[in-house]
Amino acid sequence: MKSVLNYFKEIFSALRSLWGGMRVTGSYFLRPGQIVTQKYPENRKQLKMYDAFKGEVSMPHDENNQHKCTGCGICQINCPNGSIEVISKKITTEDGKTERIIDKHIYHLSMCTFCELCIKTCPSDALAWGQDFEHAVFNKSKLTKQLNQAGSTLKKVVKNNTPANDTIKANSNLENKQTNN
Amino acid sequence: MSFSIYDFTSLTQSVDQALKNSLSPTWALIIEMVIVGLIFLMFYALLGLFLVYAERKICAFIQNRLGPNRVGPLGLFQTIADLIKLLMKELIYIKQADKLLFNLAPFIVIIASFMAIAAIPFAKGLHAIDLNIGIFYIMAVSSLGVVGILLAGWSSNSKYSLIGAMRSGAQIISYELSVGLSLLSIVIFSGTMQISGIVESQADAWWIIKGHIPAIIAFLIFLIASTAETNRGPFDLAEAESELTAGFHTEYSGIKFAFFFLAEYMNMFIVAAIATTVFLGGWMPFHIPGLLSFNTVMDYIPPVVWFMGKTAFIIFIMMWFKWTFPRLRIDQLLKLEWKYLLPLNLINILVIAFVVLMGWYLH
Amino acid sequence: MEEVIKDIIIKENEDYIINMGPQHPSTHGVLRFEVCLVGETVKYLIPHCGYIHRGIEKMCEKDTYQQIIHLTDRMDYLSAHINNEAVCLCVENALQVQVPERVVYIRTILSELSRIASHQLWWAAFGMDMGALTTFFYGLRDREKILDIFEESFGSRLLHSFNTPGGLMHDIHPNFQNGIKEFIKYFRKKLPEYDQLLTNNVIFKERSIGLGVLSKEDAISFGITGPSGRASGFACDIRKRFPYSAYDKVQFNEILFNEGDTFHRYKARIEEMKESMNILEQLVDNIPAGDYTAKLKPIIKLPVGEYYQRVEAARGELGVYIISDGNKNPLRVKFRTPNFSNLFIMNKLAAGSKIADLVAISGSLDLVIPDIDR
Secondary structure, three states, X not given: OHHHHHHHHHHHHHHHHHHHHHHHHHHHHHOHHHOOXXXXXXXXXXXXXXXXXXXXXXXXXXXXXXXXXXXXXXXXXXXOOOOEEEEEEEEEOOOOOEEEEEEEEEEEHHHOOOOOHHHHHOOXXXXXXXXXXXXXXXXXXXXXXXXXXXXXXXXXXXXXXOHHXXXXXXXXXXXXXXXXX | OOOHHHOOHHHHHHHHHHHHHHOOHHHHHHHHHHHHHHHHHHHHHHHHHHHHHHHHHHHHHHOOOOOOOOOOHHHOOHHHHHHHHHHHOOOOOOOOOOHHHHHHHHHHHHHHHHHHHHHXXXXXXXXXXXXXXXXXXXXXXXXXXXXXHHHHHHHOOOHHHHHHHHHHHHHHHHHHHHHHHHHHHHHHHHOOOOHXXXXXXXXXXXXXXXXXXXXXXXXXXXXXXXXXXXXXXOOOOOOOHHHHOOHHHOOOOHHHHHHHHHHHHHHHHHHHHHHHHHHOXXXXXXOOXXXXXXXXXXXXXXXXXXXXXXXXXXXXXXXXXXOOOOOOOHHHHHHHHHHHHHHHHHHHHHHHHHHHHHOOOOO | OHHXXXXXXXXXXXXXXXXXXXXXXXXXXXXXXXXXXXXXXXXEEEXXXXXXXXXXXXXXXXXXXXXXXXXXXXXXXXXXXXXXXXXXXXXXXXXXXXXXXXXXXXXXXXXXXXXXXXXXXXXXXXXXXXXXXXXXXXXXXXHHHHHHHHHHHHOOOOOOOOEEOOEEOOOOOOOHHHHHHHHHHHHXXXXXXXXXXXXXXXXXXXXXXXXXXXXXXXXXXXXXXXXXXXXXXXXXXXXXXXXXXXXXXXXXXXXXXXXXXXXXXXXXHHHHHHHHHHHHHHHHOOOOOOOOEOOOOOOOOOOOEEEEEEEEEOOEXXXXXXXXXXXXXXXXXXXXXXXXXHHOOHHHHHOOOEXXXXXXXXXXXXXXXXXXXX
């Protein structure tokens, strides 16, 4: 007799547990306001990425088409995947000095792992994260980008950094020389 | 009872008469068959497309998603786009497959579901055939689909397919019993196996209300067993995506796969239509005995709307639990049938026989 | 390992062998199980790994210690932060550097957030293995909330190489603490739904209780750590046994069960999510002010020697073993990853059960394939 009772008890507890699950899904079905997905290309205008968002490595240029990159190559050394190639050239300034400036700062987005080391170690804060995330292209070669714009020049900055940062930069410069040797 | 405004009997009879007057009886019969066949084919295709869309939309809403929304308004033409895609896809040639059976299997599945639809009355006088053993016919025909599934699994010459097909065989053979017995309980109530007779017997109130507790138990058992018979979740062991990749139709592609896909949805519709006809009064409007004015208002809603509405409700429930529950294991599936559904069903039939004998149901 | 298993298993020509994977919905990646079936029942199975081997340990040898961090992200990508932390702790201990308290607290918070996020994804995928597709979307929906917190502070959602030897890459976002508090409030409300959908569900219980029982002895001898090991009564929580970061400052329970079946491996993870939220609540308001990094030289050179650091990753014990010869690159790096050990119990657990059980067991061990192959 007891086993018969247990048999029916089992059935009822089973039905109750099933109903519990159906209540959860049913309640979501009746509340379309809970939908979390978005219509993506339509809401492109409203989409705002977080400030820290790592879209791609970019080199900010100001209104005079000037950037801060000196072409020291520290980013290239620190990049673990060889995503950055710094090609510099020598020019002669008006006062007769020979100076090394950046010719091409090439960035291979296809190889980048977004580890942030280039941006963190850049002694002149020339690199920053870009917010663009629509990277899909049909041709792989389009993922190789030149970060410095055509005709851009180096911005002369007045140095007012904290001493701590200065030591890091000095060390980085040292490292640069060591590796070049 | 004022069903006369929506009675299709006179319409179909006049068409029949006109054809018989102008042609020889054999030709008239052939033309009638062709007309009915074409109508059902159209209905079948449209309904299949709509059900796929409905399923995708319902599961999306359950899962906090938007669902298809690209093609057409609210994504309504998404399934049509899918169909075009499936039609244009390559039919992958399986080297080791048994070619004849491999190509035959999708047709067997689709024909089986096509045959069952013939006996379902959509409104008074609106059905292809009204056999005096209609319930028996539906039970017999709806279990034919498993032959197609077994053939598909066997002829693909793939191990996954074979396991899926064998699971499906074991599943359908056992759940066939419960489906039959739960339908039988209403046959006891109504005293007829003719489907139009069963519907007529619910003119005052539906069996699920008239038959109270035993009828509700029979209804629940039918719902569970028929879901298992259509190979839908939580009983989709024959497909079992996470275990067998796609089960019996792993090797199918293009339009042959679409046939299996369509047949699944049509089987779901047929099962829901049977449940509607047998338990929820078919095309009969909702009546509360005694409230005359309410009943007349209900009568003015066309019976086709009633029928489709109830069917849609049952289809919704089936989709609802498909998207809620985890899948059963094969031994649990069989345990559920032989240890729970079948004994309960047998006891239920005894109770119903007793209830009918004593006249303890509402009438 | 494979050779050892093959020795035990006697293959016959008539065996009905199917390959689950490398591309199969249930293996969550490119893992291959060579399964021998007798009808529906599994006779034996041989795991084949190596399909996603990238040579991370070898790659580490050419990198500086800062550059190693981003590679560890790609091992167990679901608990990327914890992997980063393990390497950082190892390097810091070798250098005998004291990192600021702020860093310690933030790292602990991030570890726990990663753990919750990882378990949420596991719950989602486990439900899907069981055939309940809706759980997948609910799990991912809740995980998004954590990923949003991550993205706000570090800019990336999954592989945030946010740690660096000595501290963090940069400071956290001002909204960080509020975000976590909101998440805890939100997730406490959603957890009962998890119970209603799976934990209490009769089908789920039937399928998981008493399935794939792992004894404590086996857990120890196979090195099954993490929630899978603790469900068998193996008290292996590194956070409790060998506290690191801020774990000695917080009160929390080590989730232990003795049953060791699939259901209790499931339960251990659900309970661990609750415990992680408790830890978060204790820490989130007490982040001390200060620097976000210790002052280290840009070129880190570890003293000659061997260093080992273990942490509790989301799936078990993660060990980092570094041999240094005094250069800026390590001489040898070895990762003791939890999933590699957890994988090879599969044959023992799944032999004799059904195909569906095999999927459930491998789901309950929560395997992340790139962590196995590295």
